[in-house]
Amino acid sequence: MKCFTKRPTAKQDKLIKTECRKEFYKLLDQYNREAAIQVIHILHFDFGFGKKRLHKFADKLGEMQKKQKETYELEYSDTAWLCEKQLKDAGYDVDEIIEKRT
Numbered sequence: 001m002k003c004f005t006k007r008p009t010a011k012q013d014k015l016i017k018t019e020c021r022k023e024f025y026k027l028l029d030q031y032n033r034e035a036a037i038q039v040i041h042i043l044h045f046d047f048g049f050g051k052k053r054l055h056k057f058a059d060k061l062g063e064m065q066k067k068q069k070e071t072y073e074l075e076y077s078d079t080a081w082l083c084e085k086q087l088k089d090a091g092y093d094v095d096e097i098i099e100k101r102t
Contacts (some may be wrong), residue, residue, distance in 0.1 A: 020044070036058070036061070043057060046056055064083075065079050067083070068082050068083075
């Protein structure tokens with residue numbers, strides 16, 4: 001027995017994809033904010049960063065993300081990939097560093 005399901009029109013399909021992208025980037029922004037809060041917490045409580053240094057860090061992070069996006073024409077979610085590649089090129093094994101901590 002065949003079951004007929006109506007496929008969305010091209011316009012509906014485009015709207016669905018647009019909404020999915022919006023939701024993805026909303027969740028990505030939320031995740032990035034939560035990760036940044038954790039980094040800022042560590043910088044303050046473990047390394048003694050005050051407001052001035054925390055703001056400087058946040059500014060540099062934003063500048064780096066913007067510069068990489070413009071220079072390499074990256075999607076927002078590709079910034080971490082590029083950072084990891086640049087760290088590896090500089091001789092750092094990111095997986096080894098992270099695995100030791102988790």
